[in-house]
Amino acid sequence: MSESLTARYRIGNFIDTFALGHYARVMDAGNHLTGETVAFKVMRNEHLAPDGRPRWEYRAFGNEAQILQKLAESPQAVDLLDCGFIDSDGDQPHRGEIVAHGLNVEAFVDALEERSHKRWRPWLALRNLPRTRNLLYLMKPNQSGSRRRLPSEEGIALALQFASMLRLAHQQDIVYLDHKLEHVYWDGTRLQVIDFNSSRQLESVIDAPQQIRTDIHNLCVGILYPVFTGLSPRQGSLRPQPGTLNDVEGRYSDIRELDFGVEPTLSPGIRSLLQRGAAHELATVDQFLEAVQEAGAALGRDFPEAYASVASRDARDRLCQGLSELRSGQEQLRAAREHFREAAILEGISEEMELELRRLVKSVSDMLNRRVIP
Numbered sequence: 187m188s189e190s191l192t193a194r195y196r197i198g199n200f201i202d203t204f205a206l207g208h209y210a211r212v213m214d215a216g217n218h219l220t221g222e223t224v225a226f227k228v229m230r231n232e233h234l235a236p237d238g239r240p241r242w243e244y245r246a247f248g249n250e251a252q253i254l255q256k257l258a259e260s261p262q263a264v265d266l267l268d269c270g271f272i273d274s275d276g277d278q279p280h281r282g283e284i285v286a287h288g289l290n291v292e293a294f295v296d297a298l299e300e301r302s303h304k305r306w307r308p309w310l311a312l313r314n315l316p317r318t319r320n321l322l323y324l325m326k327p328n329q330s331g332s333r334r335r336l337p338s339e340e341g342i343a344l345a346l347q348f349a350s351m352l353r354l355a356h357q358q359d360i361v362y363l364d365h366k367l368e369h370v371y372w373d374g375t376r377l378q379v380i381d382f383n384s385s386r387q388l389e390s391v392i393d394a395p396q397q398i399r400t401d402i403h404n405l406c407v408g409i410l411y412p413v414f415t416g417l418s419p420r421q422g423s424l425r426p427q428p429g430t431l432n433d434v435e436g437r438y439s440d441i442r443e444l445d446f447g448v449e450p451t452l453s454p455g456i457r458s459l460l461q462r463g464a465a466h467e468l469a470t471v472d473q474f475l476e477a478v479q480e481a482g483a484a485l486g487r488d489f490p491e492a493y494a495s496v497a498s499r500d501a502r503d504r505l506c507q508g509l510s511e512l513r514s515g516q517e518q519l520r521a522a523r524e525h526f527r528e529a530a531i532l533e534g535i536s537e538e539m540e541l542e543l544r545r546l547v548k549s550v551s552d553m554l555n556r557r558v559i560p
Contacts, residue, residue: 188283191272194218195311197226197280204323205368205426208433209233209243209383211277214314217268224267228309230277240302242431246383247308248295253382255291256358262351264380268311269294271301284309315371315378322367324560325416326424333416333423334560338453339505340374341413342482345459347377348405349478353471359388361401364434365408366427374513374559384434399469406463407438414456415449419464442466455481512559523550 191197198214208230215226233243247269257263269291274282285306287294298308317323325334336344355362364384371378388394407419408427418424419441427437444464446457459477468474476491483492486502494502523546529535530543 188285191274191279191282191284194284194286195226197278200278201225201317204317207381208428208430209246213278215311217311222267223314224311225314226309226311228272228279229307231275231307234305234307238303238305240298244302244308245298247310248298250383251291251294251310253360253385253387256360257351257354260351260354262347262377262379264315264378265313266310267313270309271297271306272309273306312380315380319371319373320368321370321372321413321560322424322426325367328555335416335449336413337509337559338414338456338485339502339509341410342478342485342487344372344377344413345410345478349471349475351379352401356398356471359394361386361388361397363401363404365404367409367412367424368426370409374509384431395469399466402468402474403463403466404438406460407441411444411460414452414460417448419444421445453481453484455484509559516554516557519550519554523547526550
């Protein structure tokens with residue numbers, strides 16, 4: 187049964203402008219029934235077929251809902267909160283009729299064919315993750331010729347969490363494949379991953395080993411190399427990656443060797459991990475984890491089969507305390523800048539006061555642009 191869009195959701199501004207996707211547009215939205223703020227992801231109008239038959243972009247919404255349901259126990263996979271169809275023109279719908287299936291993914295998938303013929307577009311409501319945690323957004327400096335990278339400690343933590351999600355996915359014959367920074371959210375301690383519409387549920391046992399190897403290759407090349415170097419694997423600045431089906435399948439297929447000259451301080455263990463992944467030498471998540479643990483042990487982490495020295499463990503403890511202080515300090519700088527900005531737009535202040543406040547805003551922004559960690 188259909189209902190008014192406005193009875194269920196308040197649609198706000200686009201939240202995907204820093205990295206536009208091929209399939210959909212994503213908006214900030216409020217769910218009137220739960221009070222939650224969600225990311226409302228709706229298929230682009232251009233992907234509606236004139237003959238009413240669902241294109242692969244249309245079916246990708248059902249695919250994503252099914253995969254998210256299977257990965258619901260993973261804290262790294264974004265939460266699916268609602269799904270359905272909308273009868274409304276324009277990429278940013280503010281009115282129209284919707285059908286909402288909640289978390290009944292089976293009913294949503296069963297209705298794809300019928301709703302496509304009626305020219306209703308599919309949508310998903312997902313956990314709304316703040317842009318300020320998106321790694322592409324965080325790692326792109328404002329100044330040309332500069333770059334940012336995660337500390338090795340955080341990069342190892344991110345790799346371990348990604349491996350945890352992939353282990354659950356691979357156990358269910360799912361490969362993520364669409365590895366790029368704009369899909370990765372990180373706050374210093376927790377990883378969350380979005381956009382599973384190009385992920386694949388493997389049907390053939392014969393293809394599974396190669397697809398899993400490719401999934402690990404894409405992780406090492408498309409996410410971990412930029413995380414540890416601040417550069418694209420194609421030796422350029424970080425930028426959004428195209429997202430058609432052909433782009434996903436061939437994005438990193440020609441990359442078998444990585445250049446670490448830009449980051450000579452990167453530890454041998456991390457270089458070996460990334461290069462082995464790029465060369466398709468890591469066939470399973472277990473092999474990937476073994477290489478991550480070896481690299482992590484050299485940097486002070488203890489694992490069941492890889493131990494750090496006492497001195498390295500003590501040094502890591504201090505390093506982690508320092509990173510925590512850095513992140514806290516950066517948040518305080520941002521808060522201070524907001525106070526200066528709000529004061530600068532007050533009516534009735536003197537010209538001298540406004541100039542001083544704007545000077546402080548610029549100085550704090552310069553400090554944040556030169557920050558140590560994304």
